[in-house]
Amino acid sequence: MSAPVVVGVDGSAPSLEAVDLAAREARLRGRGLKVVHAFVWPMMHAPFGPGPSPLGPAEGGPRDLVGRTVAEAVERARSAEPEVEVTHAVVTGEPLTVLEAQSREAALVVVGSRGLGGFVGLLAGSTAVHLATHSRCPVLVVREQPRPARRVLVGVDGSPAGDAAVEFAFAEAALRGAPLTALHAWTLWNASLPALQDESMPYTNPPGELEDSEERLVAEALSGRGERYPGVTVEHKVVRGGAREALIEASRDAGLLVLGARGRGGFAGLLLGSVSQALLHHAHCPVAVVRGSGVRW
Structure with a gap:
């Protein structure tokens, strides 16, 4: 069974x-x-x-x-x-x-x-x-009253553990017949390497290189899912700012927020301290927490 x-x-x-x-x-x-x-x-x-x-x-x-x-x-x-x-x-x-x-x-x-x-x-x-x-x-x-018809929102950080959350979010969107929004939040302190050569001197990077690097991170994290879930419409969102604030705000019009249990950069230590407390207590929709590879659903 x-x-x-x-x-x-x-x-x-x-x-x-x-x-x-x-x-x-x-x-x-x-x-x-x-x-x-x-x-x-x-x-x-x-x-x-x-x-x-x-x-x-x-x-x-x-x-x-x-x-x-x-x-x-x-x-x-x-x-x-x-x-x-x-x-x-x-x-x-x-x-x-x-x-x-x-x-x-x-x-x-x-x-x-x-x-x-x-x-x-x-x-x-x-x-x-x-x-x-x-x-x-x-x-x-x-959290709050579930809104099944609304979009699925997933926090993307490019980590191996976050990959399971992305897969789960695609599967949920397909089951619900809902669109998917993949959100990545970054700051100068969590931008992906090696684009950030010197954290104290961000302008050593060519103009726009950091933003382009974060866009590539999201594209790579979502790569290949479209073929497995052809009916899912995906929107990419890359914002400069704190992950906690960005996800809480984006959850206002979401039916489900999906997060990895561990992560990199903006989602590092997601289940520890103030970030997890804010998301679990203040998200405006149900929150799914997904561990890394090997965990079924």
């Missing part, structure tokens, strides 16, 4: 929005959808002392609540995409450990940007880095 799309749920509104998008991704791929809930007693805030539990009887309240949470998510998925086969699993364990394990047999893992219970603070600090860095498949984080 082909690898399913996996969606992490906890009953929160963002996780239910993630179910909608995950169901659509499963339909586009012709794959099944697996709804997963990570069950951890402390994260359910279940009282351990005597007295009534706000979640119901001590012998079954929390698990009953989990059952209702998962059933709601399954029903929502089936209503959104009736033709998709939906399965579910309640797995005992810490959420990120559970999702990482699920990613080993998944085509895509989808999560909401905020949640309750097992997925609370999913994008805070090291948690996002852990999931995006160690997942065996791309991770799709749902």
Whole structure:
């Protein structure tokens, strides 16, 4: 059986929005959808002392609540995409450990940007880095209300790791029947070598050479994809400025933003520090983070 799309749920509104998008991704791929809930007693805030539990009887309240949470998510998925086969699993364990394990047999893992219970603070600090860095498949984080009909936006940096993100973005654009925008942002401090001979003296380069070099970088990164995805219309955008600001602004009219897990120049250390926090917290569309070669989707 082909690898399913996996969606992490906890009953929160963002996780239910993630179910909608995950169901659509499963339909586009012709794959099944697996709804997963990570069950951890402390994260359910279940009282351990005597007295009534706000979640119901001590012998079954929390698990009953989990059952209702998962059933709601399954029903929502089936209503959104009736033709998709939906399965579910309640797995005992810490959420990120559970999702990482699920990613080993998944085509895509989808999560909401905020949640309750097992997925609370999913994008805070090291948690996002852990999931995006160690997942065996791309991770799709749902931000704001998904806009499926809009274009796919991919950050291009010319790195080997970024090549997987470009391939994923082309595949997504083809599945969605959407145009693709490939955006590369550069500054004097991340311009590709050897065009930049002396970072402290950029004018040692002939006029326009840096811009031409960055244009070539994008062309090379996209080379060959047109033959494999002939129906995808591609727009190249090369801008001088910070990658974070450029991608956040460009995401305003995108249906999906695709980024590599590691990169060069403007996207170096993408999942570390302020750049990743800005993109994961402030992008105006869902964000897919793709690791390097060898990761399937």
